[in-house]
Amino acid sequence: MTNLQPTPIYYATLDSEAGHIEEDAHIASFKTYQDSVLYLAHKAIDYLEPGEVMTYEAGDFSDCWIKSIPNPENGCLQEWDGNPFSVDDMMIQRPGDHPGGKVYWVTPRHTVLVRVTTKPFSDLEDLLEAMQHGTPDWSNLPSFGGDDINEPGVWSWNETHMIAGECSQDVEIVPRNYLEG
Numbered sequence: 001m002t003n004l005q006p007t008p009i010y011y012a013t014l015d016s017e018a019g020h021i022e023e024d025a026h027i028a029s030f031k032t033y034q035d036s037v038l039y040l041a042h043k044a045i046d047y048l049e050p051g052e053v054m055t056y057e058a059g060d061f062s063d064c065w066i067k068s069i070p071n072p073e074n075g076c077l078q079e080w081d082g083n084p085f086s087v088d089d090m091m092i093q094r095p096g097d098h099p100g101g102k103v104y105w106v107t108p109r110h111t112v113l114v115r116v117t118t119k120p121f122s123d124l125e126d127l128l129e130a131m132q133h134g135t136p137d138w139s140n141l142p143s144f145g146g147d148d149i150n151e152p153g154v155w156s157w158n159e160t161h162m163i164a165g166e167c168s169q170d171v172e173i174v175p176r177n178y179l180e181g
Helices: 033-041 124-132 176-180
Strands: 010-013 028-030 052-058 067-069 090-098 101-108 112-120 154-157 161-164 172-175
Touching: 010 033, 028 033, 033 052, 033 112, 124 154, 124 161, 124 172, 161 176, 172 176
Parallel strands: 010 112
Antiparallel strands: 010 028, 052 112, 067 101, 090 101, 154 161, 161 172
């Protein structure tokens, strides 16, 4: 039996500011969510400060991203760079007055991931929450004081506690003496 389910497609753009997708944004499509996140993470290391982490969220198609078409029935979208969408992928609003005449406003129906501002972690609790939701790069986590701990499965620490575990589902904050017994 043939599987008639469509292949999921994920979208992302590097062209955003504070979560708002820019007017001439190049929107890329991906077969997996992980590929879309990897695309957004590209070159992030160039501007991240120690202790900062990059997060991702659904971008906002604000007034800066207005796209228009003269007639949606002809199935043709206005050409612009970075457009992976068809008319079926768009929400089409009624025609409005535009300097170019009466046109239909179009906005993609799909979520487009954007890279948002980075933030430093304030303490172990803040870092743990991000780790449990899969946002930080685990290869470059900050510590918050105390002697260094160089043990497998220990990711961060302060003077009295540490984050220990093997994956996002089991990391937890435990006392530093947890390793002793």
